Amino acid sequence: MHMGECQCVVARLEGGDSLIKAVEHIVKALKINRRNLTNDERKILADLGSQLTSIANMIEEDKDELGLSEVEKRFNTARDKIMNWELDQSMIWDSGSEEVNDYLKAVGEVREVVETLEGLNLIKDSEEDKLLRKTNDVLQTAMARLEEEFTHLLINFRQPSEPGQMSFRSSEEDVIDAGSTLSFGDESVDQDIGGSMSISRNSSADYIIDLVHPSIIPDLKCIANLMFDCNYDRECTRAFVNVRRDALDDCLYILEIEKSSIEDVLKMEWGNLSSKIKKWVRAMKIFVRVYLASEKWLSDQIFEDLGTVGSISFAEASKASILQLLNFGEAIAIGPFLPEKLISVLNMYEVLSDLVPEIDAMFTNVKTECQDVLARLGICVKATFDEFKTAVASKTSTNPFAGGGIHPITKYVMNYIKTLTDYSETLNLLLKDTNEKQSSSPFSSPDKDQEDDDIPTKTSPSNVPSLSAITSQFGSLISILETNLEDKSKLYKSEPLSHIFLMNNIRYVAEKVKGSELRTILGDEWTRKRNWKVQHHAMGYERATWSSILTPIREREDSGGSGSGSISKTLLKERLQSFYVAFEEVYKSQSGWLVPDEQLREDIRISTSLNVVQAYRNFVGRHVHNHHLSEKNIKYTADDLENCILDLFEGAPRSLRSLHKK
Structure with a gap:
């Protein structure tokens, strides 16, 4: 060169x-x-x-x-502050705001050093690269400490969540006076939660309680933001989810919800299971509308600046607890379809149905499970109702019901159906598919010739066309009951008692319908037909009892000797004596029969008295007046017989000996 x-x-x-x-x-x-x-x-x-x-x-x-030595100097100062706390067993947030601020400032310094060094094109194993590794180690230590502090704050500043100790609040801060009552459907907070409490309502109409002390939320939010800024988001959300999952488990424990497998539920006796269902119904409302709503609010507050992190963390923390509740519902739905379960399952269905929109609004990961359980409960309701029909139809007897009163099955079925009217809308929705198959069902009508009497028509009731499904289903169920009663009436050897039995039971059915919401569902025409049946059996009773008894004393042409039309005194005495014997037997037996309905009992007595006493009075008056019979032949006065008739159907057999005229 x-x-x-x-x-x-x-x-x-x-x-x-x-x-x-x-x-x-x-x-x-x-x-x-x-x-x-x-x-x-x-x-x-x-x-x-x-x-x-x-x-x-x-x-x-x-x-x-240009600053490399200054950067290292800043790092060393921050590192010393952070590492000194690793030697201290106390919690930073328990040591006062000054210590908290100093620590957060130190973490911020380390984070800035990391960002500065990561912005350089460093050579591996150079002094700068070694410094970067040191700063990352210290930052990791600081993040672990912040995770510990975050967990500490969530646990140690939890608010009481036991009934009667909750402090209610709202994002609107519109606090209502303690002791106020807020409604959850048809039940109040006082019933479901109990105790004196400070209540408030947020804009979503949820009832929010402070799961942690409100004063600590800014600190939790600060830690979360810092950990996310340092790319330790997984550690932060993991700490939140673990703590809040345990807290929600505690809430379920407070609500007396135990962890039970489906197999455990299926093995439970009905008494125990019924109690658990009641607790589940109560717990679902409180857990979703209070605890979960409050949990969502807390999560949203802590992770407010971090996009969807709040919703995701809430879902992860609460998924196990809501699935625990849903699993119990599924176990009930797949269990045996016992008639005694129907009301309980309806309660479960209605509560879950009401809560579905709220659950869907809070979760994205349990919507399918929730809808599946709701559908299973609906199927269980239909299957249990059909099983109830089968049970009523198959409830046979070998002995007649003593006294001809109201049979227990009549009371059970009618009180059962009356209770079901509280669930009319739900049943109408769930039974509509069953109603479409009504014509091919063995329960549609036990006797096609009486179908119009047993199953209400579309125009009955005309004012509630929307209840067509339960109108048909309830009518079908009652017709099954009536067929069962017809079979039971045939067990009586006495035809009159058979009529009394059917009269009593059909009257009971009609009165239960008339005095309840069933009247709206089944219609007045349906009730009139039952009242006509009652009258039919009342007349049948009178014919079967009194026609033969009154035959000897009914006025008729009696031929005497030489065609004179004279009546044999001996024959008259025999006829009168025959009447007395038959009447005494009726009195003895039918005073032991029972007609519980006071008005019906009075109507039968009056009708019987008008028929029997009048015939007796006419017979005795005519023949005593004509001297065919003497006073000594008259065993009872007309008033005696009338008083005797007033003793009938009291359920206690009596004797007429005390009324014998001396």
């Missing part, structure tokens, strides 16, 4: 060519001309080498002057 070439390189360098290109040009020239260099050229190259060494040293000094 000649002097001119070196000057050219310098000129190019001064003209703005890159340093690397200049060096490459010099190295190339030296390879070509290194043996032909003059002494002057060798001297210039030696001077250039010295200058490059000096420049390299100056660059290192400039780099320190």
Whole structure:
């Protein structure tokens, strides 16, 4: 390389060519001309080498002057602050706001150092790279400490969640006076939660309780934001989910909800299971509308600045608890379809149905499970109702019901159906598919000739067309009951008692319908038909009982000797005596029969009295007046018989001996 070439390189360098290109040009020239260099050229190259060494040293000094030593100094100060707390067993947030601020400032310094060093193109194992690894280690230590502090705050500042100790609040802060009653469907907070409490309502109409003390939420939010900024989001959300999952488990425990497998539920006796269902119905409302709503609110507050993190963390924390409740519902739905379960399952269905919109609004990961359980409960309701029909139809007897009163099955079925009217809308929805198959069902009508009497028509009731499904289903169920009663009436050897039995039971059915919401469902025409049946059996009773008894004393033409129309006194006495014997037997037996309905009992007595007493009075009056019979032949007065008839159907057999005329 000649002097001119070196000057050219310098000129190019001064003209703005890159340093690397200049060096490459010099190295190339030296390879070509290194043996032909003059002494002057060798001297210039030696001077250039010295200058490059000096420049390299100056660059290192400039780099320190530009702040690398200052960065390391800041890191060392922050590191000391952070590591000193690792030797301390106390919690930072228990040590006062000054210590908290100092610690957070130290963490912020370390984070800035990390960001500064990560912004440089560092050479592996260089001093700067080693410093970066140190800062990351310290940052990890700080994050672990913040996770511990975060957990500590969530646990130690939890608010009481037992009934009667809750402090209700709202994002609106519109606090209502303690002791106020807020409604959950048809039940009040006082019933479901109990105790004196401070209640408030948020804009979503949820009832929010402070799961942690409100004063600590800004600190939790600060820690969460810092951990997320440092890319320790998983550690932060994991701490939140673990703590709040345990807290929600405690809430279920407070609500007396135990963890039970489906197999455990299926093995439970009905008494125990019924109690658990009642607790489940109560717990669902409180857990979803109070605890979960409050949990969602807490999560949203802590992770307010972090997008969807709040919703995701809430869902993860609460999923296990809501699934525990849903699993119990599923176990009930797949269990045996016992008639005694129907009301309980309806309660479960209605509660879950009401809560579905709220659960859907809070969760994205349990919607399917919730809908599945609701559908299963609906199927269980239909199957249990059909099983109830089957049970009523198959409830046979081998002995007649004593006294002809109201059979227990009549009371059970009618009280059962009356209770079901509280669930009219739900049943109408769930039984509509069953109603469409009514015509092909064995329960549609036990006797096609009486179908119009047993199953209400579409125009009955005309004012509630929306209840067509339960109108048909309830009518079908009652017709099954009536068929069962018809079969039971045939067990009586006495035809009159058979009529009394059917009259009593059909009357009971009609009165239950008339005095309840069933009247609206089944219609007045349906009730009139039952009342007609009652009258039919009342007349049947009178014919079967009194027609033969009154035959001896009914006035008729009696032929005497020589066609004179005279009546044999002996025959009259025999006829009267025959009447007395038959009447006494009726009194003895039918005073032991029972007609519980006071009005019905009075109506039968009056009708019987008008028929029997009048016939007796006419017979005795005529023949005593005509001297065919003497006073000594008269055993009872008409008033005696009337009083005796007033003793009938009291359920206690009596004797007429005390009324014998002396």
